[in-house]
Amino acid sequence: MDPQRVKEAGPIAPSSVKAARKSFAVTNTYVKNVTPQKEIVTVHTSSPNIEHRSFHTEQNQIYQGEVNVLSIIDTNKDIMCCKYTEDTKDIATGFIDGIIRLFDCNTGNCTHTLVDDECRAYPGPVTAIKHRPVSKAHPITNMLLSSYVNGCIKCWKYKYDQCIYTIREKRQTLGICYHPRFTKFVTYGDDAKLNMYDEEAQTQERTFYSSGRKNIIDGHTSRIFACVFNPKSHHELISGGWDDTVMCWDDRQPYATKHFTGIHMCGEGLDFDKPGKQILTCSWQDKDIIQIWDYGSCKLIETIVPDNHQCKLYCGKLVPQTSLAVCGGSDSNVLRVVDINMKMVRILNSLSTHMVYRNSHGSRIENPGVKQP
Numbered sequence: 001m002d003p004q005r006v007k008e009a010g011p012i013a014p015s016s017v018k019a020a021r022k023s024f025a026v027t028n029t030y031v032k033n034v035t036p037q038k039e040i041v042t043v044h045t046s047s048p049n050i051e052h053r054s055f056h057t058e059q060n061q062i063y064q065g066e067v068n069v070l071s072i073i074d075t076n077k078d079i080m081c082c083k084y085t086e087d088t089k090d091i092a093t094g095f096i097d098g099i100i101r102l103f104d105c106n107t108g109n110c111t112h113t114l115v116d117d118e119c120r121a122y123p124g125p126v127t128a129i130k131h132r133p134v135s136k137a138h139p140i141t142n143m144l145l146s147s148y149v150n151g152c153i154k155c156w157k158y159k160y161d162q163c164i165y166t167i168r169e170k171r172q173t174l175g176i177c178y179h180p181r182f183t184k185f186v187t188y189g190d191d192a193k194l195n196m197y198d199e200e201a202q203t204q205e206r207t208f209y210s211s212g213r214k215n216i217i218d219g220h221t222s223r224i225f226a227c228v229f230n231p232k233s234h235h236e237l238i239s240g241g242w243d244d245t246v247m248c249w250d251d252r253q254p255y256a257t258k259h260f261t262g263i264h265m266c267g268e269g270l271d272f273d274k275p276g277k278q279i280l281t282c283s284w285q286d287k288d289i290i291q292i293w294d295y296g297s298c299k300l301i302e303t304i305v306p307d308n309h310q311c312k313l314y315c316g317k318l319v320p321q322t323s324l325a326v327c328g329g330s331d332s333n334v335l336r337v338v339d340i341n342m343k344m345v346r347i348l349n350s351l352s353t354h355m356v357y358r359n360s361h362g363s364r365i366e367n368p369g370v371k372q373p
Contacts, residue, residue, distance in 0.1 A: 071108040083129040085158070086140040092158070094126025100146055102158060114144070114156045116163045124150030128175040128268075132183070132199070145185065145199075147173040153187055165202055169195065175268065177227040177237070186237065188224035194239055196251065208239075211255045218255035220247060226268045230295070232276035238295075240265035246281065248298070260298040262288065267314030269327070274320065282316025282327045289313050290327060290338065306338045306345045 073093075081094040090102045090111055100114035128147045132138055142159045153167040153176065172190040179185065183199040186208075194208040210219025222242035230236040240246040244264050247256040269282030278301065279293040289312065290304040311334045316327035319337075328335040336345050 071103075071105065073103055073108050080125050081128050083131065083144070085144070086131050086134050086142070092129045092144055094129050094146060096125045098123035098126060098148060098150075100126055100129065100144070100156070112158050112161055114146075114158060114161060114163070116154075118152070118166065119148075119154075122150055124148040124152065127173060130176045130178055130185070132178055133180050135181075137181070138183075145176055145178075147176050147187060149173070151189075167197070167202065172223075174223060174225055175227065177229065180229050180231050181234065186227055186229075188227050188239060188241075190223045192220040192222055192224060192241075192243075194224060194227060194237075194249070206251065208249050208251075208256070217245065217259055218247075218257075220245070225265050226270035228270050228272055230276045231272055231274060236276075238270060238272075238279065240270050240281065242266070246270065246279070246293075248295070258298050260293060260300075263291070269313055269316040271316065271318045271325075273318060280316055280318055280325055282313035282325075282329075284312040284314060284329065286310075286312070289329075290316070290325070292340065304338060304340065306336060309334050311336075 075093075075095070078096045079093050080096055083092050084090070084105075085092060085102070089105060091105055092100055092102050092114075094100050098115070098119045101110050102112040102114070103109065104111050125148065126146055127149055130145050131143065132141065132145075134140055142157060143164070144156045144158050145153065146156065147153050149172050151169040151171055151173050153169070153173060155164040155166075156162065157164055169187065169189065171193075173187050174189045175187065177186045177188075184196060184205070185199055186194050186196050188194045192209065196205045196208070197203065198205055208219070210221060220239065220241055220243050224239050224241040226241065227237060227239040230238070235251045237249050237251075238246055239249065240263055242264070245259050245261050246263055246265075248258045250257050263281045263283045264285045265281070266284040269284075271280045272278070272295070273280070277295055279295050281291045281293060283289045283291070288303050290306070292301040292304070293299065294301055309332050311329045311332050313327050313329035315329070316325060318325050323339055323341045325338045325340055326336070327338065338345055
């Protein structure tokens with residue numbers, strides 16, 4: 001069944017015309033030593049005086065709440081996604097030209113540029129950057145996994161600017177999600193399917209998709225933009241996208257086990273709380289944009305309206321060990337840090353560039369300042 005969407009969706013990065021030649025495969029790739037080209041990114045790092053201002057005139061920024069701007073990274077190409085490295089010293093940013101650049105969080109300097117011959121020959125916007133969750137069982141590896149709109153998934157040893165291996169899918173790959181404990185990850189894209197891979201073996205284990213049975217909702221029917229594993233389960237995960245549904249999956253079952261509707265998702269606006277009992281959804285729609293759901297019953301617990309700013313949301317995550325949720329979107333380009341319990345905004349910022357913040361709890365917040373059309 002061809003993926004269909006039932007309502008208007010948010011903008012999506014264009015795919016490369018040359019991406020039609022892609023096929024599913026895994027290859028080991030090593031970057032040749034080439035003369036570095038002129039860097040296209042310009043970085044402006046805030047001075048200590050500017051970092052503590054509550055109003056930054058040049059950038060048209062408005063800050064409300066306890067906020068400390070650590071650095072401002074201004075680029076001349078759109079940033080599609082970003083992710084802190086495992087030690088949180090650098091932030092990796094994926095650009096529309098298919099290049100990943102790492103910036104030092106303290107100085108704002110570009111420390112690494114991740115691009116190989118394939119990225120140059122068949123460029124496609126970077127759709128996601130992830131690293132394996134750090135734990136005692138999985139120490140820091142200095143590796144990043146990235147997906148591209150042309151169907152590539154690349155593993156980078158970023159300390160050496162080296163691509164370790166490449167997986168190619170026959171679709172637009174729109175995101176990646178790591179398993180919280182096992183060496184596995186899931187990719188998802190425009191074919192309404194989720195693919196699960198074993199990272200160590202670099203092999204595909206299974207695919208999650210709809211059965212296609214009439215009047216039965218047991219899988220997605222359009223693009224998937226978000227996926228997250230249940231932190232208290234080895235087997236359960238959820239996903240959301242353009243078809244206005246959040247699907248609940250169990251890798252021991254052939255199709256989705258349950259679902260709830262009314263959430264139009266165009267980015268990573270999906271998250272579990274630490275106990276794995278409640279779900280946060282952030283939607284790209286006019287109303288009911290921030291909601292809390294009960295995972296067991298798939299029933300709505302509450303809809304949160306923190307302020308009167310009109311903002312369709314692309315992304316949203318819960319801040320660990322706090323009652324805070326971070327979310328951001330289009331229209332008024334607002335980055336919110338919302339106290340879920342008090343139903344109020346702690347920090348409000350109108351964004352035009354990529355910024356790194358600390359909230360009142362001292363936790364770092366990352367947000368891609370993608371300019372909206």
